[in-house]
Amino acid sequence: MPRLRDWRELLRWETLLAVILLLVIAVNIQMSPHFLGTRNLVNLFQLSIEKIIVALIMTFIIINGEIDLSVASVMGLSACLFAWLYEQGTPAEVAILAALAAGMLCGAFMGFWIAYANLPSLAVTLAGLILYRGMARILLEDRSVGQFPHWFTRLGQTDQFGPLSFGIVLFVVLFVVALIALHFSAFGRHVYVIGNNRSAARYAGLKVRRTKMALFVLSGLIAGLCGLLLAARLGTVRANAAEEFELDIITMVLLGGVSIFGGTGTMIGVGLSILVVLNLRNGMSLAHYSGNIQTSVVGALLIASVLLPNLLRDARQMWLRRGARRRPRPVAGGQEEEESRQTVDPKPIARS
């Protein structure tokens, strides 16, 4: 039944996200006349710019079958190291390079344990989350450091390129790069294959360890960069900078249709889900909901983003089974067979 299959193609996760996005935007426009102003639209991105840049690399890591819980702590550490070095009298340029290097080192350290010692990334990056935040606390204790050079803080604030900030332009460039790297390059295919089946990828001769290592080093570098962006945007740094950003970042990726088990997901989906989360937060701000309610809603969104596909799949299977009972089909082909296998398989309780 080709027509039915075409119709089902429309029921992709991305389509659903686009519909949700339009709904959220429609409600936002109804709610506030300021929503469509350039200022608000720039702010929409600007206020979460660090999170959405890190979400791009997190997409690669989760598709690859791993997770990085430590990104927020790496961001905090890089910001604190920059502030501490600057406070000690190091030139800002050197401090920036040192902070970026520290981010890469953090990523490489965890990548080593995950890729070469085969430790679970959940445990390693949880340790990283505590360890790097602890190091940030050692550096700044309970002080807050500010008064960075003018050119540095200007980088984090608006009006660099027309109404756009440096961060927004960087995000757009990185999004295009990530899109090409994930969907139109050999590296991207390797990321998917490894995420689907690590052993099969290894037997096929893919450099599994090197790919994982590269992803974690990149994740550290980008988190370090975003820590600097955060320092530039806020103008001051405290030891708790970027704390708990991982919730938003992981929510954006999973809501984008990336499976937590790895192997599936698209960059377009993540892009759409980033827009959904940003618009939702912005709309709630316009409606004067406090930050904590917003965080709760994001948490609920995180759970819903996995629960909903599960329910949809169950419903579809039930529908297929009913259809099969009504009129017996010829021997089921690839797709159906896979689905029937899924019904027999016990559902994984969780994958650490």
Added chain:
Amino acid sequence: MTSIRRILRPEQIRELSLLLIIVGVVLFFGSQIDNYYTPRTFQRISSSVMIIMVVAVGETLVVLTRNIDLSVSSIVGLTAYVAGQQISQNNDMSPATLIALALGLGAALGLINGLLVAYGNIPAIVVTLGTLAIYRGVLVQYGGSKNILVRDLPDWLVDLPRVNLFTIGEFEIRLLFAVALAIVIVFQLVLVYLAYGRRLYAIGSNPDAAQMAGLPTRRTVLLAFVLCGALSGLGGFMYLARIGTISSNAAQGLHMQVIAAVVVGGVNIFGGSGTMIGMMLGAVLMGILEQSLIRMQINEFWKDAFFGLFILLAVATDALLMNRVRDLWARSAAQLHLARRTAPQKE
């Protein structure tokens, strides 16, 4: 040699080495800090460790099934706040009612986690990362900027942490610490002797196989989350008794210390192995480090970095060393089995 290998199970080797590390750490701090071997040090460590121990018992149940619960800190904070608010409005409330309230609320929050994980088929890390934020958000919204104050609490609750159960030499075993110890022992017995405990190990070792073998995996995992929630509720009650002043960010970050204790105590983060006794030793080690670093005038900010390093070390030794020890143990068991079977034929 084989007989030694037979007597010492891999978990016991792990616990013994943890015990040796604890002794070493105590001796080290004893040589660095004046008046270290005093009842006061013991009191400080035991009262700082008891809450972590109680919550970590629940966390161990969950981790054994190859799941994780990050939301415990929010459950502790929320139950502490709600229980504190109820008792300050109604000082005549009996202790049993208050404890039941804390346990019930905790269990209900754990039930939500468990339903989503076991019946919604959502990975535990996703569910509990979400509920960590949701429960905290509910607390902030519910509590606002109002704090629970010590002066509103009844005397029995404020005095509870100082109630002494019995004294060994100069060391006082406080009631709450004894309760925490009892919970650890009871759940250790549950793990060893009850069918439910064995199921936790079976599910954690291989969820698919456990399901194929006909074990009620969903119910078992659900109950693990409910128990974890209830024990976190009890932890919330202890937190209320010990701290007294509860704000809406109470117990924030506690889940990190709990998971650190569980992992350092040798409970495999991939599920299927670990004991309550090991977890307790892990919690005690962390508690000793925390309190001793404060006494050594070392900046308290170093604490978190140490905890992070310890988790990484524990996970790394588990993966790199313990698997080999377990292999060795299994092989020697097979040899012994073979020897027993061939022995009678020779006679």
